[in-house]
Amino acid sequence: MSSKDRLGQVLGYAGLILAAAIMLFPLAYAASTSLMTRAEVSTFPPPLIPADPSLANYAELFRAVPVFRWLLNSLVVASAVTLGQMVTASLSGFAFATIRFRGKALAFALFMSTMMVPWEVTMIPNYLFFRSLKLTDSYTALTLPFLATAFGTFLLRQFFMQIPRDLEDAARIDGCSRLRFFWSIALPLARSGLITLGAYTFLSTWNQYLWPLLVTNSKQMRTVQIGVRFLMNEEGLQMHRVMAGVVFFMIPAGLMLLWGQRYLVRGLMAGAVKG
Amino acid sequence: MRLCKRFVVFLALFALLASALAGCGSGSQSGGSENSAVKKVEIQPGEKVKVTFWHAMGGHNGEVVQSLVDEFNKSQDKVQVTAVYQGTYDEALQKLKAAGPEGPSMIQVYEIGSRFMIDSGLITPMQGFVSTDKWDTKDVEPQILNYYTFNGKLYSMPFNTSTPLLYYNKTAFKEAGLDPEKPPKTLDEFHQYAKQLTKKQGADVRYGAGFAIYGWFFEQLMACQGASYTDNDNGRKAKATKSVIDSKEGETILQWWKDMIADGSAANLGRKTGDSQNAFMAGRVAMTLESTAVLGNFLSGIQNKFELGTAFLPRPSASGNGGVIIGGASLWITNLKPEKEQWAAWEFVKWLATPQTQAKWYTQTGYFPIVKGAYDQQIVKDVLAQRPMFKTAIDQLRGTKVNTVTQGAVIGVFPQARVKVEDAIENTILNKATPAEALKTAATEITKLIEDYNKTTK
């Protein structure tokens, strides 16, 4: 290895470590704050590391608010939306990729155009819709509007399009129906696309903010994001406890990322750009 | 990519659908009626009525609310109350408006939301329950009771009352050579003290003062000068028609505020009160303005970092004839639920107003008791003996003369008006406008809001 290469290697690592440190700093600071006492949080200069680390804030958090219920709500909502999108998007993506039919171009344009409709435009009528059905503050309201997306349809269409036409023809000649072809051949082949969509959908649903803020009314129906927000209050910014919530609620999403990250890296672009 | 073509197709389609729309859908209508007499609906033995209670008490105070609710639920077997924290007062009220028919059985609303609640058609006036049940209002603090009585009718039950206080860092006072037992009494003194308390060390500054850009402080400082917020005696003689905050008194406040920021003796800490509280507890600002209700929080956040002092809100001049506004929040029973549930809510409201409950509420939060009997409770006597700082707030309240100024303004758009005032304060201290200009703009905008409101509510 030449000295120039070695220098490059060292610089490369230095860059990686520096970038990683900057990116992780806010998280580390949050974690550290969550172990401090009330008085320590409001001290100047702000301490980076708790003098006497304690899990008391977590215990306090579990006692004061229904964290596990919020966790459950978020899990139910994110899983339902993920599953729903996988079903609807694979069906419609499959149709767009493999079936020839009249009005396909128009239907596809219609689908894609929904990507451009900003959420702000549909938010108010959707809210009024659920209110008039007396369905606010329910899992239905939290999940139903997100069960179908143009993005997912588009992503999976790209994956289905990579399936060789011959394969389908061969299956047809063997007497395999389209639905069976979809179920037992196309879907398994598009597995990584499905996982990509699943991981992405799960994470973005998990992190949703405005809609759950609008439609949840009771403590029992809040998702973790809204729960965390309500830990903040006017009569005293209890950052030590808020940070305990922040850190605790990050764990499930972190695990999801740990599992789905490589699929995200492979799949997101594979589907989205080659078009 | 053929997206351009798709785009055109989409546009065409969109236009088509839009034109085909004419007169589709219509808003649902739901109105409420206000009847003074409410027929009593008894809860049958063995029956348990559920009551939802939305409140705006977060953090420690929220936990006290929860513990009271638990205690009530355990004390009897007819009513089961579920308390839900809905964020700040503003947020809770917004949530109620948004929820409409999906709202709770009862809700805590801040004093400036009273007019809106009366006009909203969403509530059953408290007077109905009081009259039918022959509940005695004699023990309720008259100043507080008056605030929520309109046209001789009690609309809501007062629950928590607070006033603003001056909190100061006694240790910093000593360091700066100031007498920690002589806090500033006037705005000018406050400014002088702030200058003396400001300490520069290199690039670092410990500020003499710092408090949130919060419209409430402006309202209070106006009242301290005996100045009204709106015409028609703060809207108490007749419906308010315009804002009168663009007055000499208003300008005095903004000029004072601006001067302190400009000479660096006060820090601009933004609109979040939490940021100011944190800065004060960290010893970064030596004086701050805050509600009486944060005293407990301050004590636990400061511990032994420095010695805390409390004093009356500084007044624009030492001999002001006004006083602080007797405000806080009250409990409203909505008409969204069946009558039986409303009566169940009333049971809870009554229980909250007992001297015993109020004594617990007061000693654990710092909000004044609404009934005089609470002061006879032993726990109150003990706390006042141990923590004389709690007494500052009572003294300030009792020293206040009751008139239309200290009762505060009654307008249906008060929450929105408060935001306009905050805009004015911000624009002044950021040097975007002079105090007079900023207040003129705010007053014009508030007047427009009042006019619109009066137009849509008859």
Next chain:
Amino acid sequence: MASTVGSPVARSRPHRSLMEWLEPWLYLGPSLALLGTFVFYPLLRSIYLSTFLTDLLGRPKLFVGAQNFADALTTPKFLQSLGVTVLFVLYTVPLGILLGFILAMLANRPVRGNKFFQLIFSSPLCISVATGSMIFMMMYNPVSGLFNYMLSVVGMPKVNWLVDPRWALFSVGLVSIWLRLGFNFVLMISGLQNVPQELYEAARVDGANGWSQIRHITLPMLSPTIFFAAVVGVINAFQVFGEVDIMTSGGPAGSTSLIVYRIYQEAFQLFQFGTASAQALLLFLVIMVLTYLQFKLGERRVHYQ
């Protein structure tokens, strides 16, 4: 499961062609029904609402025609919000993509532990707007926060992050960039991994050094990814809400009142669903024009394989 093709059961012809006609729509059905209910119908309802003034509980009361649109376009606050939003897009989208690209270049090197760094760089994907904003809000406190303390340690003047109108949008933008960096990183690195290695080898034979490799191979090959990131980034930046709601509430002096927040205030704080709908529809128009321009301009520069 009954099969449509090669089924032994004989069918009459019209029946069969009806089936054939129907089949794709059955696949599209679930998505179409949902998108229709939650995107297209609300869109139309928005248009309806936008022609009304609503009462204090948000019920449509007074038909005003196009007045709400005219009002929005002449209200300084709405125009300010549009301006602030455009500025926000310019702050966050290019910088976010650039940072994502740099991180991807760093982590794409075949060195030990690069998988670990890839995971760290995508970590913001699991941080929600609410939590991220709260962490930064704590550090942004003008007098007791960590950032200003660090500045004072190195002798620099303090910055009134969220309180100074000149800095507030930048400060909010910083949080936004950080929160979306995970997504940008993932996009960029997967783009990089799709660049055929032979191209670099060929370039090396031709004597191309690092920078000219980036310029002549990496960037052109990555252009579809960058284009995609830009389109999605702009659409996302136009929908930023949580950061503003938690950190600034649109202040100071309206300097961070991004368009979604403005519409939210109009709708759910002032309960003017009519004017809010009109503003949202105007925003829709702006986004359509911008997306169209992006495709028009972008397509010329993007290199497709």
